[in-house]
Amino acid sequence: MKRKLAGFGLAFSVAELAAAYLPPLASVLTAAVFLFLIPVFLAERSSSRRPFLPVIAGVAAGLLWSELFCWMVVRPAQALAGKTVQCTAVIQTDCSSSWQQGSLRGTLLLTEVEGKKASLRVSCTAFPYGEPGEKFTAQFLLHSLPADRYRMSRYSDSIWLSAEYVEGWQPAGTVRSLRLRLYQLRRELSQRLSLYLPRDLAGLESAMLLGDSSRLDDALSNTFRTAGISHLLAVSGLHVALLCGLLSFGCKRTFSRILLVLQAVALIFYMGLTGFPVSVLRAGIVFLIALAGYAMLRPPDALTSLGAAAVLIGLQPFAPCDIGFQLSFCGVLGVQAAGGLARRERQYFLRRLETDELPKILSMLLGLLETVQAACFASLATFPVLLAHDMTTSGVAVLSNLLVVWMLGPALRMGLLALLFSALPVFDPVYHGVSFALGVWLKGMVSLAGFCANLPAARLCLPRKYTLFVLGLLAALALVFYCAGKMLHYIPAAAVCVTAAILLGSWMQNDVIQIAMVGTAGNACTVITQNSRAAVLFRGGTPNRRAVSEYLASHGAPVFETLIDLRTDPKQETLDAETLIPMEELPEGLTQIALLDTMTVDLYHDDGGNLAILDAGGYHVAAAAGEVSLSEPVSADLFLAAGGYPQAVNARAILTNQENPRWRKAVGDERIYLGTDTPMVTLRPGRSVVFEEVRKIAVQ
Numbered sequence: 001m002k003r004k005l006a007g008f009g010l011a012f013s014v015a016e017l018a019a020a021y022l023p024p025l026a027s028v029l030t031a032a033v034f035l036f037l038i039p040v041f042l043a044e045r046s047s048s049r050r051p052f053l054p055v056i057a058g059v060a061a062g063l064l065w066s067e068l069f070c071w072m073v074v075r076p077a078q079a080l081a082g083k084t085v086q087c088t089a090v091i092q093t094d095c096s097s098s099w100q101q102g103s104l105r106g107t108l109l110l111t112e113v114e115g116k117k118a119s120l121r122v123s124c125t126a127f128p129y130g131e132p133g134e135k136f137t138a139q140f141l142l143h144s145l146p147a148d149r150y151r152m153s154r155y156s157d158s159i160w161l162s163a164e165y166v167e168g169w170q171p172a173g174t175v176r177s178l179r180l181r182l183y184q185l186r187r188e189l190s191q192r193l194s195l196y197l198p199r200d201l202a203g204l205e206s207a208m209l210l211g212d213s214s215r216l217d218d219a220l221s222n223t224f225r226t227a228g229i230s231h232l233l234a235v236s237g238l239h240v241a242l243l244c245g246l247l248s249f250g251c252k253r254t255f256s257r258i259l260l261v262l263q264a265v266a267l268i269f270y271m272g273l274t275g276f277p278v279s280v281l282r283a284g285i286v287f288l289i290a291l292a293g294y295a296m297l298r299p300p301d302a303l304t305s306l307g308a309a310a311v312l313i314g315l316q317p318f319a320p321c322d323i324g325f326q327l328s329f330c331g332v333l334g335v336q337a338a339g340g341l342a343r344r345e346r347q348y349f350l351r352r353l354e355t356d357e358l359p360k361i362l363s364m365l366l367g368l369l370e371t372v373q374a375a376c377f378a379s380l381a382t383f384p385v386l387l388a389h390d391m392t393t394s395g396v397a398v399l400s401n402l403l404v405v406w407m408l409g410p411a412l413r414m415g416l417l418a419l420l421f422s423a424l425p426v427f428d429p430v431y432h433g434v435s436f437a438l439g440v441w442l443k444g445m446v447s448l449a450g451f452c453a454n455l456p457a458a459r460l461c462l463p464r465k466y467t468l469f470v471l472g473l474l475a476a477l478a479l480v481f482y483c484a485g486k487m488l489h490y491i492p493a494a495a496v497c498v499t500a501a502i503l504l505g506s507w508m509q510n511d512v513i514q515i516a517m518v519g520t521a522g523n524a525c526t527v528i529t530q531n532s533r534a535a536v537l538f539r540g541g542t543p544n545r546r547a548v549s550e551y552l553a554s555h556g557a558p559v560f561e562t563l564i565d566l567r568t569d570p571k572q573e574t575l576d577a578e579t580l581i582p583m584e585e586l587p588e589g590l591t592q593i594a595l596l597d598t599m600t601v602d603l604y605h606d607d608g609g610n611l612a613i614l615d616a617g618g619y620h621v622a623a624a625a626g627e628v629s630l631s632e633p634v635s636a637d638l639f640l641a642a643g644g645y646p647q648a649v650n651a652r653a654i655l656t657n658q659e660n661p662r663w664r665k666a667v668g669d670e671r672i673y674l675g676t677d678t679p680m681v682t683l684r685p686g687r688s689v690v691f692e693e694v695r696k697i698a699v700q
Contacts, residue, residue, distance in 0.1 A: 009307025015062025211274035228397025237283030334381030461556025617685025
């Protein structure tokens with residue numbers, strides 16, 4: 001292996017990612033196996049196996065360091081779970097409005113616990129209002145983090161516990177840290193950008209240039225996500241590369257050590273200004289290593305720098321669990337693979353033409369091909385990550401990147417100019433003019449993104465586990481052909497496999513019903529999808545409206561056919577559907593209607609409440625609002641519980657998104673399935689019933 005540090009660093013990160021999900025004993029045993037392999041490979045007389053030593057050492061080091069870190073840092077912190085403690089807390093910069101009026105939610109830094117100094121970050125959903133940097137004392141009840149999709153993301157931010165505010169709030173001053181000052185500067189610069197720009201465009205520029213997404217419009221964010229270019233909205237390696245290009249003053253290589261130091265200082269300042277997100281941290285480390293290489297007259301190597309960045313960031317072993325880390329590293333590896341292929345293509349034509357320089361037209365065509373290949377490889381490399389995290393996948397990501405990404409550089413440059421001219425009032429006319437030009441440019445950028453997002457193939461709805469299985473199969477097939485030295489034969493073989501997978505997947509998904517609880521805990525709506533058509537049992541509320549819209553958009557935007565309003569006191573706010581059925585307007589008693597392709601739903605209505613019983617191929621699913629009076633309970637296979645469990649329903653199983661529902665003791669834990677994020681049930685009528693994103697409350 002020529003790039004030993006690259007192999008070690010990437011294996012180190014992969015091992016840490018595996019250790020985050022493996023049981024501790026499995027991690028230790030696996031590390032022991034890899035440690036045993038090191039002397040075995042060193043003892044080999046043949047040098048053919050020794051190139052794999054950095055990878056083996058990286059896996060062993062990653063597993064061992066993860067377990068050691070958990071033993072020294074994580075477990076002592078988690079030992080506080082279940083205790084009510086007196087704390088001194090500092091409000092962090094990620095706080096936002098809570099569900100409880102007059103309160104905030106976000107991260108707190110506990111600097112003192114029961115009179116002892118500490119440095120413990122906790123997540124709290126409701127604490128007394130304050131500003132970032134303010135310190136207060138209070139009593140908190142500490143809990144383990146819930147086992148939802150956000151737990152590993154919080155671990156990556158060094159948050160090991162959640163905190164519940166109890167009582168005793170008392171102000172204790174303000175902390176004036178460098179991180180807080182940079183946060184305030186970021187907010188001030190973001191405010192300056194919004195002076196002459198429309199609100200949505202100002203939020204877009206602030207997100208791209210400063211990493212401040214607090215002003216970013218939800219509709220605009222959804223457009224970029226659907227188009228597959230949401231990476232432009234978060235400061236990443238691409239943004240850092242463009243800004244570092246400005247600091248080089250047009251010189252590709254410069255060995256002035258004073259200039260290199262200035263570039264390094266400016267880069268570190270920008271990393272701090274954006275809040276040190278992992279994507280910026282990765283890019284910043286890579287560029288700092290490159291600057292150090294220039295200072296020592298050594299050419300930088302991208303893969304080696306990437307491996308070094310992986311090790312440095314991985315000193316917090318849960319950092320690879322962050323989706324930003326995974327997307328950033330996979331995207332860079334994809335671009336590097338595309339660059340390697342482009343170099344081989346150029347060498348091939350140089351050999352065929354027997355020349356040292358390619359013709360200008362051919363060189364331009366190869367440059368265009370390299371750009372397309374980079375977009376394709378980066379999208380392909382990040383595709384499994386998006387699938388694994390159940391995020392939106394776009395079928396036009398390559399086209400969107402080719403049409404829009406080139407516009408990022410001028411947008412960042414004009415944003416910097418606007419900030420520079422805003423510093424002095426005398427330059428206000430120029431500041432106004434630059435802002436106007438920036439607004440026009442951003443408008444064109446948004447229009448192109450909207451065009452791509454509205455293309456028919458933009459929204460892909462792929463079965464996550466099945467698609468990941470197919471991708472793994474294709475990767476294994478590629479490895480077989482690579483080892484056999486017949487990669488050209490891989491292309492037709494992969495095409496056959498993909499075609500077969502699509503046909504088989506389409507047949508398997510035919511008439512499959514998916515029922516999901518979407519929205520606020522204790523008042524979630526029910527979204528039912530089948531054959532690219534959707535129906536919703538609606539419970540009202542602005543958060544629910546937003547959650548349902550986002551869920552439908554991220555699941556292929558199916559045709560919104562029917563909305564059944566379960567509310568006992570319906571208001572005007574609702575969702576747009578082809579058919580709207582307010583249950584309060586139905587006659588008392590039973591009303592039966594057809595739903596989607598193969599289902600029917602029985603609607604019970606009286607003065608006390610509403611009840612819907614869905615018949616999906618003989619499997620009965622119930623949802624209720626209020627308390628319906630029936631002569632005898634209705635039997636159901638599954639009840640989708642909101643705030644209560646009505647006496648009119650007798651269900652074999654109960655699905656809820658409440659952590660501790662008040663009706664829990666009355667029904668017994670053995671019947672309850674809990675999903676704190678988006679619990680769902682997949683029905684294959686007459687074949688199977690599969691619960692997803694849930695756990696049994698009785699098993700803890």
